[in-house]
């Protein structure tokens with residue numbers, strides 16, 4: 001039994017889940033925090049030395065014996081600060097690079113592990129945005145925000161203890177102002193998080209819409225719908241601009257609020273310190289120290305405020321990433337497929353909650369048999385094909401291949417043994433040989449020629465320059481039927497054990513389809529072939545035919561039995577035969 005819904009993530013779980021994911025970057029983040037803290041110590045040293053020098057200069061008691069050690073301390077502190085700034089920046093950069101590398105590798109590894117089922121949780125465009133921009137934002141979050149967050153906690157406490165020696169009252173006053181900045185940040189956080197989520201959603205929608213418009217440009221032009229689509233895209237871009245401006249307004253408002261608190265409270269601290277100096281409760285050098293250091297109480301938090309907005313973006317991206325990373329993976333005990341019989345028990349599937357596309361399908365396909373799935377358009381044939389190929393993993397009930405549920409099959413074994421050929425299988429830019437070798441990289445020229453002959457594409461390819469025949473993007477210089485034959489040849493070369501052909505011959509002429517069907521018939525016995533087709537005459541050749549109607553299996557068996565016993569099947573078959581006979585008769589007549 002299977003169900004795998006992504007968990008509803010609470011934002012607070014994001015850092016807790018992210019940090020363990022980023023491996024070596026944690027070390028660099030910790031080093032960044034350490035050097036930022038040492039940088040602060042350097043600042044305190046330099047300011048103290050300077051304050052002493054100024055006081056003695058003011059009192060005209062600055063003689064050489066005093067000048068040299070204080071100047072040395074000043075120079076040493078400035079050097080320490082310089083080194084720490086450099087090392088802190090260096091480690092922050094390294095943390096950022098490491099975060100990017102690690103997260104992208106994790107996303108990639110997850111995609112490899114989950115195989116085709118990633119499509120259930122995200123679209124290709126959203127995936128691209130997540131892996132590129134999303135990871136970029138997370139890098140800011142982990143390489144910038146997290147170290148700054150730690151520094152913002154350490155800096156005020158460190159300064160408090162140091163300034164408390166000079167004047168407890170001023171130190172306490174400055175410390176009291178510090179929590180106001182996080183309070184202000186939390187005040188805007190709730191709205192900001194909602195806004196950032198909406199912003200990220202609009203951004204991915206825009207990306208998806210753009211990709212789809214590009215992919216469907218020819219169709220849009222055919223129907224003269226490109227202008228309307230253009231307007232739609234403009235409206236979507238305008239929506240994105242509006243939400244971006246909203247985000248910027250929110251950021252500006254919260255930065256202004258934080259500036260007011262930071263600089264206002266610093267000014268208050270300075271005024272109190274000056275009053276203490278004037279009343280003689282504090283020496284001049286201590287007053288100078290307070291004046292020069294009081295802003296350091298607030299600056300780390302103020303800087304945290306600016307990282308905070310990028311971090312909100314990062315958290316929104318992380319939520320998308322976790323939805324992908326949470327996809328069910330093959331269990332530890334996942335093993336190799338060594339038997340290929342397929343058994344579905346009460347298998348159901350829904351794309352949309354509450355609307356079942358497939359209901360309680362129970363069927364068996366013995367290894368090495370030739371099966372067909374038929375049914376009216378929308379009855380769920382491709383969905384069933386997707387389930388059998390491991391694309392849809394959110395099914396209910398059970399599917400066992402060779403006695404194993406999908407979770408118990410290693411992805412490598414799935415990739416090798418089950419081959420799904422869709423009607424629009426992708427043909428890549430390159431040569432015929434390049435595309436064939438995707439099926440089997442080590443295939444010899446003879447093997448490639450043999451599969452091309454099996455799908456009746458050999459003569460055409462030879463006439464076009466042989467295996468080196470160049471192919472344009474998506475096989476644009478091939479006909480629909482040629483593309484399908486090439487995709488089939490690639491699948492044959494791959495050499496799986498279960499072939500699922502989803503309308504894989506739909507664009508072929510009758511002669512080519514006939515030869516492909518003959519290939520399929522010869523394969524069956526050795527391989528399992530599942531043919532999903534609208535062509536009832538092709539399905540009728542299968543040993544077992546499964547009839548789907550509105551997501552329910554309404555019949556199964558051989559053609560003769562089904563035709564006699566299942567009125568729905570007989571209706572489908574006769575209906576199509578009638579149309580074909582009519583078309584043939586019309587051709588003869590014309």
Ligand SMILES: Nc1ncnc2c1ncn2[C@@H]1O[C@H](COP(=O)(O)OP(=O)(O)OP(=O)(O)O)[C@@H](O)[C@H]1O
Pocket residue numbers: 351352357375376377378379380381382383384
């Ligand atoms: N990605 C999806 N999201 C939501 N609903 C979907 C999705 N894909 C298919 N459906 C719905 O599931 C139902 C079955 O679709 P499916 O593609 O499996 O049917 P089919 O029998 O293969 O149809 P056809 O013969 O036209 O290809 C349809 O009602 C369809 O609207």
